Amino acid sequence: xxxxxxxxxxxxxxxxxxxxxxxxxxxxxxxxxxxxxxxxxxxxxxxxxxxxxxxxxxxxxxxxxxxxxxxxxxxxxxxxxxxxxxxxxxxxxxxxxxxxxxxxxxxxxxxxxxxxxxxxxxxxxxxxxxxxxxxxxxxxxxxxxxxxxxxxxxxxxxxxxxxxxxxxxxxxxxxxxxxxxxxxxxxxxxxxxxxxxxxxxxxxxxxxxx
Amino acid sequence: xxxxxxxxxxxxxxxxxxxxxxxxxxxxxxxxxxxxxxxxxxxxxxxxxxxxxxxxxxxxxxxxxxxxxxxxxxxxxxxxxxxxxxxxxxxxxxxxxxxxxxxxxxxxxxxxxxxxxxxxxxxxxxxxxxxxxxxxxxxxxxxxxxxxxxxxxxxxxxxxxxxxxxxxxxxxxxxxxxxxxxxxxxxxxxxxxxxxxxxxxxxxxxxxxxxxxxxxxxxxxxxxxxxxxxxxxxxxxxxxxxxxxxxxxxxxxxxxxxxxxxxxxxxxxxxxxxxxxxxxxxxxxxxxxxxxxxxxxxxxxxxxxxxxxxxxxxxxxxxxxxxxxxxxxxxxxxxxxxxxxxxxxxxxxxxxxxxxxxxxxxxxxxxxxxxxxxxxxxxxxxxxxxxxxxxxxxxxxxxxxxxxxxxxxxxxxxxxxxxxxxxxxxxxxxxxxxxxxxxxxxxxxxxxxxxxxxxxxxxxxxxxxxxxxxxxxxxxxxxxxxxxxxxxxxxxxxxxxxxxxxxxxxxxxxxxxxxxxxxxxxxxxxxxxxxxxx
Numbered sequence: 044x045x046x047x048x049x050x051x052x053x054x055x056x057x058x059x060x061x062x063x064x065x066x067x068x069x070x071x072x073x074x075x076x077x078x079x080x081x082x083x084x085x086x087x088x089x090x091x092x093x094x095x096x097x098x099x100x101x102x103x104x105x106x107x108x109x110x111x112x113x114x115x116x117x118x119x120x121x122x123x124x125x126x127x128x129x130x131x132x133x134x135x136x137x138x139x140x141x142x143x144x145x146x147x148x149x150x151x152x153x154x155x156x157x158x159x160x161x162x163x164x165x166x167x168x169x170x171x172x173x174x175x176x177x178x179x180x181x182x183x184x185x186x187x188x189x190x191x192x193x194x195x196x197x198x199x200x201x202x203x204x205x206x207x208x209x210x211x212x213x214x215x216x217x218x219x220x221x222x223x224x225x226x227x228x229x230x231x232x233x234x235x236x237x238x239x240x241x242x243x244x245x246x247x248x249x250x251x252x253x
Numbered sequence: 254x255x256x257x258x259x260x261x262x263x264x265x266x267x268x269x270x271x272x273x274x275x276x277x278x279x280x281x282x283x284x285x286x287x288x289x290x291x292x293x294x295x296x297x298x299x300x301x302x303x304x305x306x307x308x309x310x311x312x313x314x315x316x317x318x319x320x321x322x323x324x325x326x327x328x329x330x331x332x333x334x335x336x337x338x339x340x341x342x343x344x345x346x347x348x349x350x351x352x353x354x355x356x357x358x359x360x361x362x363x364x365x366x367x368x369x370x371x372x373x374x375x376x377x378x379x380x381x382x383x384x385x386x387x388x389x390x391x392x393x394x395x396x397x398x399x400x401x402x403x404x405x406x407x408x409x410x411x412x413x414x415x416x417x418x419x420x421x422x423x424x425x426x427x428x429x430x431x432x433x434x435x436x437x438x439x440x441x442x443x444x445x446x447x448x449x450x451x452x453x454x455x456x457x458x459x460x461x462x463x464x465x466x467x468x469x470x471x472x473x474x475x476x477x478x479x480x481x482x483x484x485x486x487x488x489x490x491x492x493x494x495x496x497x498x499x500x501x502x503x504x505x506x507x508x509x510x511x512x513x514x515x516x517x518x519x520x521x522x523x524x525x526x527x528x529x530x531x532x533x534x535x536x537x538x539x540x541x542x543x544x545x546x547x548x549x550x551x552x553x554x555x556x557x558x559x560x561x562x563x564x565x566x567x568x569x570x571x572x573x574x575x576x577x578x579x580x581x582x583x584x585x586x587x588x589x590x591x592x593x594x595x596x597x598x599x600x601x602x603x604x605x606x607x608x609x610x611x612x613x614x615x616x617x618x619x620x621x622x623x624x625x626x627x628x629x630x631x632x633x634x635x636x637x638x639x640x641x642x643x644x645x646x647x648x649x650x651x652x653x654x655x656x657x658x659x660x661x662x663x664x665x666x667x668x669x670x671x672x673x674x675x676x677x678x679x680x681x682x683x684x685x686x687x688x689x690x691x692x693x694x695x696x697x698x699x700x701x702x703x704x705x706x707x708x709x710x711x712x713x714x715x716x717x718x719x720x721x722x723x724x725x726x727x728x729x730x731x732x733x734x735x736x737x738x739x740x741x742x743x744x745x746x747x748x749x750x751x752x753x754x755x756x757x758x759x760x761x762x763x764x765x766x767x768x769x770x771x772x773x774x775x776x777x778x779x780x781x782x783x784x785x786x787x
Binding site for chain 1: 432434438470502
């Protein structure tokens, strides 16, 4: 080694600056963990702006009455339903298709029946496709806003009042509103859920292996 | 650990050997020991993950369900991915970083040696926890390594074990990365500027930043899965107002930088080997550094190309398509720089060089199929088919894994002091290269023809190519036993290696003896134009 080395045997950084670098990197790691969680509200905002996840809008009755009626357009609204694997329900739209004018309020309903012998709480989640139509599909009243309580084997018609915003892009002439009906997760004991889940899973694998 | 301690022992450091017995490996804080531990761990996991791959290929030998239960098949595809990504490629690169970065920088050890010990010893526990789920009644994780909800939430008892194992792996990677960043920033030999650092160090610095920035996001995503399953939250459950597609956004925000974590250190390794065996300096060092940084930056803004079929606005599809295609520019810069380095070089074709050239050619094949997948309308056709499987296996097996093989052959004389058996090494390369193409090339054909991935059965028209791929898989898998044999043979003995090992090799790691003494560069080296790689 050179003389230069002998004069300055330890010109490298000290342990203190290791701690400084490590501390900054650790702060970055912790910050990014927080960013992962921050993506949840960010995602919701982006979805609200773009209609990305097909979530529909909600307006007050006054706002709906103030909307300008567009007599010249006719939009086909289709209704579909899905039952989530975790529940035992009958759930379907009372009307499958409507022809509507933007700016006018319409009412329809979905029929739901609890097929179990237990009091059950259900909840519906809407999704509109195409997604660019989602933010123009507004509701003043919807069963999806609240949890629905069902007595054993009870059934009911659940109302839905909607209005299509006249600003709906001209490229859209057909909108599909899909509801998925769930056992409301907060209202059902978790143990029941997993119990109902595993037999269906086992059945699924058996089915494939046959 | 302080430098004044080292100073007190100045002059007699040659007597500092490793502690005797097994406890040496448990308590070690020596970067070479820890590097060795990481490399052995990753080699063992390579055979575990490879065994899983062979179970998959054996089942896919013919249409129909023959050998394994479909649930077990699914857990094999899931575990194969997790083991190979988190248990093989990442620890192997960390092992190489441990061994080589201090030596390349002229540093006596890593900046935080005790943290280093901890980073390694978490890994065997993490993988023991994860692999133990295979023996549970509910079986191992079977929802794919991407762990999409709601499917993953229906997993059996293994779910919590896998999540905790992933947390451990993440903690290990982040600690290892913090250590690497601190080492590179603080421990360079006096006079070595950032733009004089060897390429392997540069690529690892950028990789470490990617790890620190993305692994915590992944940890957050799996924690949300955990609370969705056990604590009644609804991040990803539509029933409670969440959105399962959001998981895919968070996951791929981590997942796409992750694929560059798996390849950037490989770029660094290749940038050492090609100049050495071309007997030229690396062509375009500066552009290599900037290309690496550009790839790292772009990797954060392309994630949704994994999700074109989930439905997104046209503007987003266009953005993610073009930003993805843009990555091929810096990657192309790298490939052309390697080719230009070889141009008119005095090339010889020792085993590391063969693997490096194999890497350049076959990684480029994988890169080009990646470009095809970037095209949104085409991707809707290719999505979740074997074409995707062919694509990422071309960049990971003859890509990342070949770079690791090349690195082992390149540096093993420095590690053991013995030359490996060159004849067997070349045989290993040629046999592997033939079989790896027999294994993965037909997957392009069945994929374009519509064969879906992750399913144990398939339509009859895919039978021939699948049988060929299975032959390739067994050929490739068993030829890796040669690699193990060559390593053991090299450790036991062989032609003695010089300090320089390779004619005209540049870099500080070649200025120390072979095998490298237990402690190197306790006194800082002097940086001269001959000792820097650029």
